[in-house]
Amino acid sequence: MDDRRLETIIGRLLQTGVLLAAAVVAAGGALYLVQHYADHVNYRHFAAGGPAVQTLSGIIQSAAHLNSEGLMQIGLVLLILTPVARVMMAVVGFLLEKDRLYTVVSLIVLLILTFSLIHAT
Amino acid sequence: MTVWEFTAFVWILSTLAGFLGALTGLGGGVIVVPALTLALGVDIKYAIGASLVSVIATSSGAAAAYVREGFSNIRIGMFLEIATTIGAIIGAFLAGRFSTHALAIIFGLVLVQAAYQSFKSPPGDVLVESDALARRLRLASSYPVGGKKEGYGVRNVSAGFSIMFGAGALSGLLGIGSGAVKVIAMDRAMRIPFKVSTTTSNFMIGVTAAASAGLYLSRGFIDPRVAMPVMLGVLGGALLGAKVLVHAHVRTLRMVFAFVILALAIEMIASGITGRI
Numbered sequence: 001m002d003d004r005r006l007e008t009i010i011g012r013l014l015q016t017g018v019l020l021a022a023a024v025v026a027a028g029g030a031l032y033l034v035q036h037y038a039d040h041v042n043y044r045h046f047a048a049g050g051p052a053v054q055t056l057s058g059i060i061q062s063a064a065h066l067n068s069e070g071l072m073q074i075g076l077v078l079l080i081l082t083p084v085a086r087v088m089m090a091v092v093g094f095l096l097e098k099d100r101l102y103t104v105v106s107l108i109v110l111l112i113l114t115f116s117l118i119h120a121t
Numbered sequence: 122m123t124v125w126e127f128t129a130f131v132w133i134l135s136t137l138a139g140f141l142g143a144l145t146g147l148g149g150g151v152i153v154v155p156a157l158t159l160a161l162g163v164d165i166k167y168a169i170g171a172s173l174v175s176v177i178a179t180s181s182g183a184a185a186a187y188v189r190e191g192f193s194n195i196r197i198g199m200f201l202e203i204a205t206t207i208g209a210i211i212g213a214f215l216a217g218r219f220s221t222h223a224l225a226i227i228f229g230l231v232l233v234q235a236a237y238q239s240f241k242s243p244p245g246d247v248l249v250e251s252d253a254l255a256r257r258l259r260l261a262s263s264y265p266v267g268g269k270k271e272g273y274g275v276r277n278v279s280a281g282f283s284i285m286f287g288a289g290a291l292s293g294l295l296g297i298g299s300g301a302v303k304v305i306a307m308d309r310a311m312r313i314p315f316k317v318s319t320t321t322s323n324f325m326i327g328v329t330a331a332a333s334a335g336l337y338l339s340r341g342f343i344d345p346r347v348a349m350p351v352m353l354g355v356l357g358g359a360l361l362g363a364k365v366l367v368h369a370h371v372r373t374l375r376m377v378f379a380f381v382i383l384a385l386a387i388e389m390i391a392s393g394i395t396g397r398i
Contacts, residue, residue, distance in 0.1 A: 007195050014181040014327075022178070022356055029128075029349040037125040041346070046164040046221075048341025055339065072345035076174050076352065080334040082181040083327035090199060101258070106199050109328065112206040116213075116335035 006093035013089060014082050021079035028063075028071025035068055056121050084113050122161075124346075131157070132350035139179060139358025144365065145378045146304070146319045147235055148326070149355040150176050150297035154228060155385040158398050163347065165224050165398060169216065169296025170342030173330050175355035176298045180327030182356050183363040192320040194262050197275065197313065201306070202325055204282045205289030206332035212293025213333035217340050219294070225393030228295050232386030235301035239379035247273045247314050254278045255311075264317050273314050281311040293333035296342075298326035 051058035053073045062070025087110045094102040134156050135149065142149035150172040157168040187193050216224065251261045251274035260275040284306035288299045300322050307318030337343050392398040 004191065007193065008189070010195075011184040011187070011189070014184045018178055018182040018356065022353060025345075025349055026353060028345070029353065032346065032349070033125065033128060037123065039124045041122060041124055041127050043161075043163040043167050043344075043347060046166040046341075049344055050341075053343070053345060054341050069345050072349045073343070076343060076345060076348055077338070079174055079177055079181070079352070080331055080338070083177060083331040086181070086184075087199075087202075087328060090195065102196060102199060105203065109199060109202045109206055112203070112210065113328070113332055116206075116210050116332045118335065120335045120338040 002097075006090070006097070010086050010089045010093070014086055017082035017085060018079065021075050021082065024075030024078060025072050026075075028068050028073075028075055031066075032068035032072060054120070080117075084110070084117070087113060127161070128350045131161070131347070132354040134160075135175065135351045135354025136358040137354075139175070139355035140362045141358075141374075141378055142355070143179065143183065143359040143362025145239070145375045146300055146322075147239070147378065147382070148176060148298040148300045149179060149359060150295075151232060151235055151301075151382055152385070153351055153355060154296065155232070155389050157347070157351075158225065159385070159388055159392065165221050165228070166216075166340075166342050167344050167347045169224070170337050170344060171296075171348040171351035173296035173334060173337055174343060174348050175352045176292075176296070176330045177327045177334065178352050178356040179359040180298065180323055180325075180330070182360055184324055184327075186360075186363045187320040187323060190320070191265050192316045193324045194260070194313070194317055194321050195324070196258070196262070197260050197307070197311075197317075198321045198325045200258060200260070201282060201285045202328050204285035205292065205303075205325060205329040208286040208289025208291075209293035209329050209332040210336065212290035212295075213336035214293075215290075216294050216296075216333075216342070217336070221398060222393045222396060224295065225389050225398040229386045229388075229390035229393060231291055231295060231297070231299070231301075232382050232389065236379040236383040236386060238301045238305065239375045239382070247271070248276060248312050250274045252276045252278070262317075264314060273317065274312070276312045277310045281306040284310055289329050289332070292326070292329050293336075296330075296333075296337070298322075298330065300326065
């Protein structure tokens with residue numbers, strides 16, 4: 001396995017992940033539009049949306065109840081996970097290449113990402 | 122404004138932003154955030170949250186296309202991501218503490234820099250020799266030029282690394298990819314060929330944004346009602362843009378785009394100072 005092949009696999013994986021995430025967001029979005037198209041909205045002042053869109057468990061629960069906002073949000077979470085998957089793939093790829101330096105480099109990046117995502121749990 | 126009107130308008134605007142952002146390499150965020158805040162009166166925190174997820178979509182979505190062209194350098198990208206992700210987390214922490222006005226003003230200043238950057242042409246000559254640190258990190262590689270492979274060297278790794286930390290912090294603070302700053306680090310400091318630095322930067326942007334996404338999510342910056350049309354629009358536009366990028370002569374377009382950004386920058390700064398944002 002060389003770098004080019006590794007990158008090609010990672011690129012494909014990312015594209016698939018993004019399309020999947022976009023499909024979920026679009027499905028949730030369609031449901032949201034059907035249910036709320038005539039509602040009036042105003043985003044002038046920021047107010048956090050609550051656990052149903054802010055925490056992973058809340059989002060999963062809300063999506064499981066086919067709530068349109070929950071569905072859109074879980075699609076967005078999937079999207080956020082695509083770069084994380086990319087870094088994981090790179091760790092595995094560099095391991096297979098027996099490239100110790102870059103295995104460590106990608107592990108560090110993975111660690112930093114995990115630290116951040118833990119905040120949303 | 123009704124949900125239907127808001128969603129349709131934001132979607133169209135985001136598609137345009139994604140398309141131009143991909144063509145010029147500046148990303149959709151630099152247009153989406155000012156458009157949402159200035160034209161639609163959306164609170165900047167919703168805007169940067171929506172922009173951040175669209176940045177991830179663009180980066181991950183275009184990765185396959187860029188890889189096929191053989192320009193991006195995964196080692197350079199991964200190494201510099203250590204700097205950008207740490208920066209992004211710090212930036213995202215700060216985004217929660219800064220006032221809306223302050224965010225608008227900083228955003229405007231970053232836009233001014235991005236516009237200024239667009240007027241300058243990239244350094245043309247490619248260096249073949251790497252310096253000691255770049256050699257130790259095995260950053261040098263080759264890229265296709267007119268059908269055959271041409272090798273390039275890498276310099277000033279520590280300067281590039283530091284600038285990348287700043288790029289990450291801005292990305293986390295403002296929900297943008299900060300492609301313009303990344304290009305300074307790779308193009309100007311590290312002397313990486315232009316096509317390599319822009320495509321590698323695109324690859325890095327998603328990972329950088331993912332580092333602040335967890336914090337954004339837990340703060341409620343990512344509101345699906347706003348982020349949905351932004352993400353779908355920017356992604357669609359960017360995929361279209363990436364298709365024509367490799368063939369397009371983007372210099373003129375970049376100039377026009379720079380003027381648009383400059384105008385938005387002035388408006389953002391003025392709105393931030395007068396308290397309209």
